[in-house]
Ligand SMILES: Nc1ncnc2c1ncn2[C@@H]1O[C@H](COP(=O)(O)OP(=O)(O)OP(=O)(O)O)[C@@H](O)[C@H]1O
């Protein structure tokens with residue numbers, strides 16, 4: 366497994382009227398082919414990290430290496446292999462969508478003959494063909510986000526570094542974006558994206574890094590993170606039954622590890638202690654008391670839970 370991003374003891378102090386330690390020695394890596402979600406609340410240090418990776422901001426200390434290139438020694442090589450979209454992409458209001466891509470294609474040194482073809486293909490990819498000749502001041506937020514993504518894709522970079530690319534998108538826009546990310550990833554691109562949208566990262570990414578107040582809290586596969594939290598928190602089990610009797614409910618209520626049982630009609634919500642693997646036992650207890658179990662579902666841990674558990678008290 367090779368590493369595409371290697372961040373080691375990265376520090377960023379902004380020297381304003383009051384010095385601000387935005388990154389407090391963060392260390393983590395991203396593997397080739399990953400779809401990495403960089404998750405953190407407002408002010409956590411996501412944009413700072415991403416701007417350093419995009420070679421737009423100098424770190425105060427520490428190193429960052431992208432595909433073997435050090436951001437300090439080799440920024441030009443890095444700009445050749447990454448596609449970057451900023452948190453707030455800047456546009457010339459009177460420029461048209463297609464011209465925006467042509468302009469940046471020229472800026473990136475893409476040969477003239479290639480530029481038109483790339484602009485056309487990318488506008489189609491992000492579903493902006495019909496607005497290719499619309500002025501950018503008339504673009505909606507979602508259209509701007511998609512254009513910024515198209516810009517990041519100029520020259521087909523193997524690594525995408527995207528700062529809140531799905532911020533402010535509506536559900537349909539999110540789904541569109543998510544599917545694009547998964548497709549690029551399956552085609553071999555390594556994707557590093559930041560978000561404070563927990564559900565979005567959960568639905569999109571393979572690996573999650575959680576940053577809070579300039580420190581990395583956790584980097585792991587999504588399910589590892591979910592399991593870890595599941596072990597430390599109570600969960601609930603939802604059961605649908607036929608022929609539920611008072612006796613069956615009482616039997617479940619008296620099981621070890623069961624904290625509480627809520628009954629509504631033939632449905633049960635059973636709150637259980639952390640890390641108790643009670644689903645099978647609950648099933649057999651109900652059956653033993655004449656209740657037929659139609660479905661039994663353990664509540665999944667959301668990233669919201671993960672996030673709260675990792676950041677609370679710090
Ligand atoms: N140019 C700057 N000068 C001084 N402080 C800054 C500057 N840019 C960011 N900061 C501070 O650094 C910290 C991290 O900011 P950063 O923009 O990296 O956070 P973020 O995780 O991207 O947040 P958001 O989700 O709001 O975009 C914040 O406390 C912020 O106020």
Ligand SMILES: [Mg+2]
Pocket residue numbers: 411412413452528
């Ligand atoms: Mg930010």
